[in-house]
Amino acid sequence: MEDLKQGLSLLFDLQTYDIQIADINKQISLAPGLIEEKNKALGKRKAELNEIKKKYVALISLKKEKETLLESKEKVIEKHSMELNTVKSNDTYNALLLEIEKSKADRSVLEDELLVLMEKVDEESAKVKIAENELQEFEKNTKKDISDIESNIAKLKEEVSALEKVIEEHKLRINKAMLPHYERLKDGRDGRGMALVDGDSCSECGMVLRMQLINQALKGQELVFCDNCSRILFKK
Numbered sequence: 001m002e003d004l005k006q007g008l009s010l011l012f013d014l015q016t017y018d019i020q021i022a023d024i025n026k027q028i029s030l031a032p033g034l035i036e037e038k039n040k041a042l043g044k045r046k047a048e049l050n051e052i053k054k055k056y057v058a059l060i061s062l063k064k065e066k067e068t069l070l071e072s073k074e075k076v077i078e079k080h081s082m083e084l085n086t087v088k089s090n091d092t093y094n095a096l097l098l099e100i101e102k103s104k105a106d107r108s109v110l111e112d113e114l115l116v117l118m119e120k121v122d123e124e125s126a127k128v129k130i131a132e133n134e135l136q137e138f139e140k141n142t143k144k145d146i147s148d149i150e151s152n153i154a155k156l157k158e159e160v161s162a163l164e165k166v167i168e169e170h171k172l173r174i175n176k177a178m179l180p181h182y183e184r185l186k187d188g189r190d191g192r193g194m195a196l197v198d199g200d201s202c203s204e205c206g207m208v209l210r211m212q213l214i215n216q217a218l219k220g221q222e223l224v225f226c227d228n229c230s231r232i233l234f235k236k
């Protein structure tokens with residue numbers, strides 16, 4: 001029955017197309033996950049920038065607090081210094097002097113703290129700028145990557161459509177009785193409904209085949225199935 005062997009050969013060609021489609025569909029199915037990963041990474045970078053900004057804003061408000069405090073100390077010093085000119089009692093005079101000295105000491109501490117803070121503000125401001133630039137670059141690259149993935153998906157989908165057309169044409173040449181066996185077997189197996197007799201084993205599941213099956217496949221007079229994976233066996 002040369003017809004059956006030829007039919008199996010056509011069926012095997014069909015499988016080659018089906019495998020291509022299955023492989024392409026697998027790539028397509030991975031794309032949303034890849035895009036999600038890219039977006040997640042971008043979200044993480046944005047959150048990191050926000051943390052850096054928060055630190056900067058906190059420093060700025062601390063600096064303002066200290067500046068306000070410094071101002072109030074200046075006012076106290078000024079006020080008490082004026083009062084020195086008008087007080088009558090010695091005790092009040094000394095108390096005022098003490099107040100002024102205390103405020104001056106506080107002022108000195110505040111001024112030192114402000115100097116340190118200003119340096120820190122400058123440092124953090126530089127960090128924010130660097131992080132903003134880096135994020136901008138990262139976002140640009142992420143968008144480019146995602147658009148590459150999307151255009152690749154579109155290309156792959158076109159390939160699938162083209163292959164489907166080829167398959168439809170090819171199926172017309174295949175014996176109608178054989179197709180359902182193959183179609184049923186290939187589902188859930190990445191398009192692999194057939195296996196080759198590879199030496200003495202099944203090319204798909206690797207099981208060593210019974211001699212009888214190998215001989216039957218060689219003769220090509222009937223459909224032969226692997227005992228283990230049930231795929232249609234074909235000897236080229």
Ligand SMILES: [Zn+2]
Nearest residue numbers: 202205226229
């Ligand atoms: Zn097998």
